[in-house]
Amino acid sequence: MKNILVLCTGNSCRSQMAHGYLAHFANPDTVKIYSAGVETHGVNPLAVAIMKEDGVDISKHTSNNVDEYFDIPFDYVITVCDHAKERCPFFPTQAVKLHHNFPDPSKVKGSTMEVIESFREVRGMIKEYCHDFIIKNELD
Template sequence: MKQKNILVLCTGNSCRSQMAHGYLEHFAGDRARIYSAGVETHGLNPRAVAAMMEDGIYIAHHRSHHVDEYRNIPFDVVITVCDHANEQCPIFPGAVERL
């Protein structure tokens, strides 16, 4: 089975998208490659790191990425976790499912 490329997108790639990235990576295992990015970059929120540690998921090594860093990756799914990111979400070529 082909590994899916999944992008989680939010405004600053600091909290919600980072947490979703951690959960998706944890539960998808090797079935998907998970990326997270923002339409801006605000740095990883320490509260997100602490909240994820409560569930036993380590994300302290994550960093904020701008969506433009991933322009050349053929995503299968793009998940936006806030309205602002959904409104600013760039167009991705190919058959990308947007959630």
């Protein structure tokens, strides 16, 4: 079993979406996905809605702190924002650390439609990254 942790600042949007897509694309018999934040902000309802549009249900996800997972031997730790990368704790494993800074859609100011469109754009970026990661690492 391969263990993958997706780490973000608040485990609210980007890490939750990546968690959803990695679980969607990966073989559940051989891969376990976790997500966490260096803080916890709760799962963003708009992230849940935007993922549901694409057929991925993250409504039962919880916002977890990275400290909860120190005893898990991760194979990969993927940071999805620069802040989390800078604050990424040491894991006592040989985990491969990867980083991709995705824009934070929850920080977008504008009309409701502009915010929703930002979430959709970031969702598309995360979906592509996660799909490519699973294929490249033969985890499907």
